[in-house]
Amino acid sequence: MTDEPMTGAKILLKALMDQGVTDVFGYPGGAILPVYDELFQQNTIRHILVRQEGGAVHAAEGYARSTGKVGVVFVTSGPGATNAVTGLTDALMDSVPLVCICGQVPTHLIGNDAFQECDTTGITRPVTKHNYLVKKTNDLARVVHEAFYVARSGRPGPVLIDLPKDVSQGLGHYTPLDAVAHRTYRPRVEGDPGKIREAVALMAAAKRPIIYAGGGVINSGDRASDLLTELADLTGFPVTLTLMGLGAVRASHPSFLGMLGMHGTYEANLAMHGCDLMIAIGSRFDDRVTGRLTAFSPDSKKIHIDIDASSINKNVLVDVGIVGDVANVLDAMLREWKAQRYQADRAALAGWWDQINTWRDRNCLAFQQEGEIIKPQYAIKRLFELTRGRDDVFITTEVGQHQMWAAQFYGFEKPRQWLTSGGLGTMGYGLPAAMGVQIAHPDALVVDIAGEASIMMNIQEMSTIAQYRLPVKVFILNNEYMGMVRQWQELLHGGRYSESYMASLPDFVKLAESFGAAGLRAEKVGDLDGVIREMIATDRAVIADIRVDKNENCFPMIPSGAAHNEMLLGPADKAERPISEEGMVLV
Amino acid sequence: MSNQTDNGERHTIAVLVDNEPGVLARVIGLFSGRGYNIESLTVAETDPAGGLSRITIVTSGTPQIVEQIKAQLSRLVPVHKVSDLTKEGAYVDREMALIKVRGSGDKRVEALRIADIFRARVVDSTNESFVFEIVGKTGKLDAFVKLMQPLGLVDVARTGVAAIARGAEGL
Numbered sequence: 001m002t003d004e005p006m007t008g009a010k011i012l013l014k015a016l017m018d019q020g021v022t023d024v025f026g027y028p029g030g031a032i033l034p035v036y037d038e039l040f041q042q043n044t045i046r047h048i049l050v051r052q053e054g055g056a057v058h059a060a061e062g063y064a065r066s067t068g069k070v071g072v073v074f075v076t077s078g079p080g081a082t083n084a085v086t087g088l089t090d091a092l093m094d095s096v097p098l099v100c101i102c103g104q105v106p107t108h109l110i111g112n113d114a115f116q117e118c119d120t121t122g123i124t125r126p127v128t129k130h131n132y133l134v135k136k137t138n139d140l141a142r143v144v145h146e147a148f149y150v151a152r153s154g155r156p157g158p159v160l161i162d163l164p165k166d167v168s169q170g171l172g173h174y175t176p177l178d179a180v181a182h183r184t185y186r187p188r189v190e191g192d193p194g195k196i197r198e199a200v201a202l203m204a205a206a207k208r209p210i211i212y213a214g215g216g217v218i219n220s221g222d223r224a225s226d227l228l229t230e231l232a233d234l235t236g237f238p239v240t241l242t243l244m245g246l247g248a249v250r251a252s253h254p255s256f257l258g259m260l261g262m263h264g265t266y267e268a269n270l271a272m273h274g275c276d277l278m279i280a281i282g283s284r285f286d287d288r289v290t291g292r293l294t295a296f297s298p299d300s301k302k303i304h305i306d307i308d309a310s311s312i313n314k315n316v317l318v319d320v321g322i323v324g325d326v327a328n329v330l331d332a333m334l335r336e337w338k339a340q341r342y343q344a345d346r347a348a349l350a351g352w353w354d355q356i357n358t359w360r361d362r363n364c365l366a367f368q369q370e371g372e373i374i375k376p377q378y379a380i381k382r383l384f385e386l387t388r389g390r391d392d393v394f395i396t397t398e399v400g401q402h403q404m405w406a407a408q409f410y411g412f413e414k415p416r417q418w419l420t421s422g423g424l425g426t427m428g429y430g431l432p433a434a435m436g437v438q439i440a441h442p443d444a445l446v447v448d449i450a451g452e453a454s455i456m457m458n459i460q461e462m463s464t465i466a467q468y469r470l471p472v473k474v475f476i477l478n479n480e481y482m483g484m485v486r487q488w489q490e491l492l493h494g495g496r497y498s499e500s501y502m503a504s505l506p507d508f509v510k511l512a513e514s515f516g517a518a519g520l521r522a523e524k525v526g527d528l529d530g531v532i533r534e535m536i537a538t539d540r541a542v543i544a545d546i547r548v549d550k551n552e553n554c555f556p557m558i559p560s561g562a563a564h565n566e567m568l569l570g571p572a573d574k575a576e577r578p579i580s581e582e583g584m585v586l587v
Numbered sequence: 588m589s590n591q592t593d594n595g596e597r598h599t600i601a602v603l604v605d606n607e608p609g610v611l612a613r614v615i616g617l618f619s620g621r622g623y624n625i626e627s628l629t630v631a632e633t634d635p636a637g638g639l640s641r642i643t644i645v646t647s648g649t650p651q652i653v654e655q656i657k658a659q660l661s662r663l664v665p666v667h668k669v670s671d672l673t674k675e676g677a678y679v680d681r682e683m684a685l686i687k688v689r690g691s692g693d694k695r696v697e698a699l700r701i702a703d704i705f706r707a708r709v710v711d712s713t714n715e716s717f718v719f720e721i722v723g724k725t726g727k728l729d730a731f732v733k734l735m736q737p738l739g740l741v742d743v744a745r746t747g748v749a750a751i752a753r754g755a756e757g758l
């Protein structure tokens with residue numbers, strides 16, 4: 001401890017500075033005012049004033065995921081805290097490191113139903129990786145340093161610090177960063193050598209292998225992506241990625257089969273189904289990926305690398321579970337492969353690739369761009385082609401069909417370039433997330449690929465974007481429907497489009513202008529390239545309203561409760577295979 | 588008490604945690620949020636100087652669920668150690684109960700006689716009631732409570748199971 005007593009607010013800011021924090025997303029209120037007062041009196045940390053606390057959390061997620069740093073949020077007690085809950089849950093599901101500092105009523109009022117009091121630690125306990133209620137100013141610095149450590153170590157996640165007003169106003173002592181060591185939390189990062197040997201031996205013997213990698217590779221850092229690519233090159237094994245893992249291996253890599261899962265490619269899903277060895281790397285066998293569990297990849301041995309022991313054998317029993325950090329484990333596996341002078345079974349692999357190539361030839365993502373009406377797939381394809389070759393493009397999305405088309409048709413060439421809400425599937429994520437990305441990368445091209453329904457969920461953040469002059473681009477695939485909902489209603493509920501039509505939409509061009517942004521619109525195919533080019537060339541925020549085919553569905557699709565080899569490839573498929581009763585109850 | 592239940596195998600798990608506010612809520616929230624069973628849960632500070640508490644949980648589930656429970660417990664930030672006593676070898680488990688029985692005449696005599704057989708101690712008595720203290724395995728306590736039922740059982744307070752591994756090794 002250093003001697004000089006300071007207010008809790010000052011201690012907080014000093015601790016944040018010592019953690020290297022330069023940007024904070026937040027919204028003030030009574031209980032957190034001492035912190036805002038201190039913020040006013042310094043110049044190291046920039047505060048981004050959002051328009052709703054939910055926006056602050058998603059912005060911090062965008063900031064964190066695009067940089068690998070911990071995102072920081074300030075909110076006030078009561079409604080500030082409850083507004084943050086969705087974002088915290090989103091960050092927990094998608095393993096995003098955040099520290100959320102939340103004002104609280106003074107300690108002597110806690111439990112009295114005081115003004116703007118809520119049981120913040122109680123409400124957020126299940127939606128954070130960890131949370132703290134700080135009762136003494138002297139504890140604050142230690143708690144902040146611990147919170148950063150917990151947020152970024154092991155499987156990353158959100159940590160909340162509930163900060164009563166008397167603690168932020170009271171005097172206490174600072175605890176320097178190097179004096180804080182966590183008592184219990186020591187996630188395992190090195191894989192077990194015996195298991196690594198076992199895994200690599202299985203790989204050398206595999207005849208129909210597949211690498212199934214996910215968001216854990218991105219979490220692990222750029223080195224993990226390089227090592228994964230090296231592994232794919234060295235072995236010649238095919239690679240598929242989850243929605244959260246896109247970019248972990250470059251999309252243009254010849255061994256990349258595309259995304260797998262519910263809206264994944266035919267070749268990726270059939271290769272998962274037919275493989276004899278599955279190597280799951282930083283992926284968590286989500287139900288969107290496995291389909292019906294009893295029919296999931298029935299004939300394969302499975303290796304699973306994950307830093308969180310609870311991910312292993314949770315949904316799918318595996319043969320070799322390796323707890324550790326992806327980069328460390330892959331490094332050890334590559335060394336073992338080379339030390340043993342293993343060779344992949346070339347003949348078997350050639351046969352496997354032949355098989356995969358026949359699946360690839362189905363060209364499952366094909367679509368027909370005919371006539372004047374813009375196909376949503378075509379819009380993404382053109383966006384990709386017109387931004388290709390730039391190495392400073394970040395894509396965020398909202399949730400729905402547009403999100404899936406973005407995943408299918410935009411080729412991600414590196415990690416951290418793609419930000420989407422996968423686990424929670426939070427509509428309203430994309431715009432604030434894009435804002436957070438743009439704060440961290442002021443000169444980058446940041447595009448939120450949006451649906452017209454989702455964008456309305458956090459549209460208020462256009463005002464933040466205006467205030468900080470962020471050149472965020474909002475690319476709306478406007479089908480006037482909650483398309484994903486409409487698609488399910490078409491396929492599962494007899495075409496009864498209950499409440500999925502978006503009536504009374506705003507004029508997005510005028511809406512953009514009212515926020516000081518540029519508004520563009522493409523109504524016909526012929527408009528599209530011009531609008532995309534103008535959007536890219538505009539040096540301020542843009543909303544591009546792309547009017548697309550209202551009835552287009554997102555294929556391929558594995559209906560809920562179906563297996564990988566029961567995939568629907570297009571509209572013609574649905575009539576033949578009614579969805580099972582069990583499938584109907586799944587989401 | 589058999590180790591097989593309708594939900595699968597029964598396991599006794601010892602968890603060493605930092606004695607900090609909310610830690611019990613985290614453990615209980617984990618069980619309720621993920622739909623795991625709790626048959627018994629006890630907690631008390633066991634190392635005041637080190638600020639540690641020990642939680643003993645009796646739960647049941649398929650082997651996969653029990654593995655999940657342990658992995659989920661281990662990843663709670665204030666958890667130091669999780670030990671599956673059922674899996675890791677021999678252990679001793681005990682529970683204590685205070686049992687109030689009200690009655691007179693033959694029933695009163697019979698209650699005392701059974702208490703004697705079970706080595707239950709009388710810790711309070713009035714002209715018309717006893718409070719017994721009984722220590723033992725859960726099954727023994729269950730049997731005693733059942734026998735007291737027709738003899739005027741009024742109240743039962745049980746501690747839940749505390750368990751510890753046999754032999755010289757600590758957790």
Ligand SMILES: Cc1cc2nc3c(=O)[nH]c(=O)nc-3n(C[C@H](O)[C@H](O)[C@H](O)COP(=O)(O)OP(=O)(O)OC[C@H]3O[C@@H](n4cnc5c(N)ncnc54)[C@H](O)[C@@H]3O)c2cc1C
Pocket residue numbers: 093094095154155156213214215216217219220221241242243244245259260261262263264281282283284285286288289305306307308311324325326327399400403404421422423424425426484
């Ligand atoms: C409308 C909609 C449709 C969807 N359709 C699909 C689909 O078709 N296909 C699809 O794939 N997903 C789809 N998703 C997303 C899906 O819900 C899951 O979010 C996603 O599949 C999970 O990705 P993941 O397995 O890579 O795990 P993540 O959620 O990214 O989790 C990462 C895993 O890696 C581990 N990990 C983290 N850091 C490390 C490290 N350093 N070292 C080792 N391990 C680490 C974690 O413990 C965790 O187990 C969809 C979502 C929505 C909203």
Ligand SMILES: Cc1ncc(C[n+]2csc(CCOP(=O)(O)OP(=O)(O)O)c2C)c(N)n1
Pocket residue numbers: 398399400401402403425426427428450451452453454455477479481482483484485
């Ligand atoms: C906050 C929230 N509420 C509801 C949903 C359920 N939901 C998933 S997709 C979707 C429709 C999205 O519509 P739009 O943004 O227009 O995208 P589209 O599918 O049309 O591309 C809805 C309502 C959700 N994911 N998030």
Ligand SMILES: [Mg+2]
Pocket residue numbers: 400451452453477478479480481482483
């Ligand atoms: Mg829509």
